[in-house]
Amino acid sequence: MTPIRVALVDDDAMVRTALSMILGGDPGICVVAQAPDGREGLRVIAEHSPDVVLMDIRMPRLDGLSATEELVRNGSASKVIVLTTFDADDDVMRALQRGADGFLLKDTPPDRLIEAVRLVAAGQSILSPSVTSQVLESVRGAARPGADPSRSVARDRLATLTGREHEVARAVGAGWSNAQISGELFLSVATVKAHVGRILDKLDADNRVQVAIIVHQADLDD
Template structure:
């Protein structure tokens, strides 16, 4: 995970993946003027992502969804299966519910729409590099709508799986997981649960290992699937 603040911290290395050359140029301009972020490469299709990641070693991949050969969702799934994958921040004009959920379940650390203001895109890159979830307000609303509309009439395998996994947590781990499900930051969890931010980070790392998940967004989705928030 790259350092994202501080004078001597290494800049966040970003790979931009989009089939529109103008979009790639615009994102490069936005991120190019930020001292703690460095655009290290570009790709025009999901099929080019594995080679680009191997060549440029990015910390964060800014990933479009709609691309002609391999879409961003398939590319994200492939990336997150790597032993040491970069973080993925999906940036798209397309925000259908199934696309949002598939991206997040695949391990994307964030999902933003392309009309997001430049300053917020920069901040999202920093947050994703630091392991923080980043969702645009529109995407968050869709996720909440999906969860609240998901009340099953019969057995729900996804809910049963989520309850089984979360049932193996300690009480404190479960409290942290539920806080993640509510979208809380590390600082907010620290204040709510009366523990240091460093301790919160340790709990989040423990949860990811114990639940075999890639990032805190997936923990949040698991908590939602279990119906705990």
């Protein structure tokens, strides 16, 4: 099996070394590039086309959120996991809104980090458990009466889905994996993947996390 190709973009050389040792110890993962800032990161990502990028937020020259946004805008196929010491609400939401496929803290256990790389490479999204509640609380705050029309807008977007797609979207919003959705809804994993692909297209979402945000915006009180 071809190893998952990973790039590390972080201004701390010790962090890059530690991540390289953790990931490099897994035979299914290969670290193919490293960079000390967002600008250099974009260069090595373009050169090596990694499957997954571990991207720090606070870096010189170009921060990780801006670099992620530029990757998405340029149509890069590389998946991005934002990896940071901080779990500030604004950072989490900005990372997801700019197209990141996951958000993990740097104190994430090695086995969880490896699992996250595998999941994101397979097309899923991942959040540290400690920041999941922050994302949902931010969504709740935005959807309270008088804040903005995000709830009605989210419901209008979900209304474009078929009944089965709506069920799958709600399962994605609950954080279920494709295998879990398959078991709960009595669908094959291939069928679930097809549904998720259509949901992403219809909702104009970049990843499963953005689908989850839309679901929670729409159904907070249900």
